[in-house]
Amino acid sequence: AGAALVRMRVDEAPAGAAEGDPGVLRGLRIGIVDDGQGVALALRGALEEHAVRAEVVSGADAGFDGIVDLSALRAGQEPVLPTAFPGYRRALTGGVGRLVLGSTPGSGLHGFARSAALEFPDTLIRAVDLHPKEDPSRMAAQLLSELCDRGGGLASVGYTAQGVRITRRPAAAPLPPSVETPGVALARSVLGPGSVVLLTGGARGITARTAVALARATGCHVELVGRTPEPVGQGDGFVHAGDRVALRAALIGSGLRTPAEIEAAASRILAEREVRATLAALAGVAASVRYHCADVTDAQAVRAVVAGVRARHGRLDGIVHGAGTLRDGLLRDKEPAAFTEVFTTKVAGARNLAAAAAEHGSSPAPAFLALFGSVAGVYGNRGQSDYAAANDALDGLALTWAESFPGRVLSVDWGPWAAGAGGMVTPELERAYARRGVPLISPEAGTDAFLAELAYGGDVQVVLVAEGGADHE
Structure with missing residues (x-):
């Protein structure tokens, strides 16, 4: 039956506090995608206290040193992805140095951040789960700390109701043995x-x-x-063509000429x-x-x-x-x-x-x-x-x-x-x-x-x- 499988459960684990000096942000231009709940405004105020040029914007884009997207927190919000992807792509390919994504369950932003971080290793890319009942000023403080923190290599973190910073990691969790199949x-x-x-x-x-x-x-x-x-x-009339390579040859023999036609027909038949x-x-x-x-x-x-x-x-x-x-x-x-x-x-x-x-x-x-x-x-x-x-x-x-x-x-x-x-x-x-x-x-x-x-x-x-x-x- 091939190699045995390992079963893992994904558990919350302490991530340690985000560490960084807000002074590293001085003079940077940070765009904050509005949440409509007051968090973006609180974050703008916190950033301006550290001489950061912060502005609330409608969506992520190039032209900024950093982006904090809080649109997932909007009340009654349609899913952020896939609509936000073009803006994220423009920001990352345009050289943004920091991309922090406020996340909610089911947004997919953590998976996106984990992959994007592998493709842009010199960029701080992080999805952050914020507790929905947290005070906006407390959320702003948490986001400010994430913007400053380049340590740990974490692309995915969250905060509990008690303000504890966590991440989620797979850990072995085999099923109990059973006498039945x-x-x-x-x-x-x-x-x-x-x-x-x-x-x-x-x-x-x-x-x-x-x-x-x-x-x-x-x-x-x-x-x-x-x-x-x-x-x-x-x-399908090509019974002797058992795989895609043989099928391509058979389709060419039947009169198909363009690669697109041949591939489409082969895919359909298979x-x-x-x-x-x-x-x-x-x-x-x-x-x-x-x-x-x-x-x-x-x-x-x-x-x-x-x-x-x-x-x-x-x-x-x-x-x-x-x-x-x-x-x-x-x-x-x-x-x-x-x-x-x-x-x-x-x-x-x-x-x-x-x-x-x-x-x-x-x-x-x-x-x-x-x-x-x-x-x-x-x-x-x-x-x-x-x-x-x-x-x-x-x-x-x-x-x-x-x-x-x-x-x-x-x-x-x-x-x-x-x-x-x-x-x-x-x-x-x-x-x-x-x-x-x-x-x-x-x-x-x-x-x-x-x-x-x-x-x-x-x-x-x-x-x-x-x-x-x-x-x-």
């Missing part, structure tokens, strides 16, 4: 043959494997949601093959299987799918949100549209699913809502500021929703899966990980770990990596 325990306690599980991104990649594992263990009904149209017929294979595998183990072609960022479409599932089955017992996309590239080169696509697929998709799940009426509430994230959100990753932000946002939303959701909310931050699992790791990236000695999660170990987490776990946010993988983050 996870599948048996899951079928007995959470899901049975009459249960219904809906999975997004579930006809392809690691969530497809998760769907098959859930069905094999419990005999549940499986409802899949994906953007790939459901394939018609039994094949996606359809994966959907066909998943549906065929599920047909043999699930009580029933149905595929829905829908975009998880479309709230109305998600609501219609969920309502249809409940109308047919009278219940919806579990949701796995595995939909995601990658548009990797360094922040300075990343187009805002690409950032938005990556971020909204994860985050808007999760919000839409949670909202639809809550509309259960007289039918039973779901037993669980599982969000598939990535260690990129926990540690940051060069070239993945959008993906890291999205996955960090999932963690924050899960922690918030767990306080009111009727069932369990779980956010799983996965390490990289082997390319054969169909996840986000390409064969090229798999070879790069191998050169660095980074172990990858095998499909069997990954699905076993998820079943065990559902059966025995109780934490909201967990990190699951191949043994030895945590040493490389």
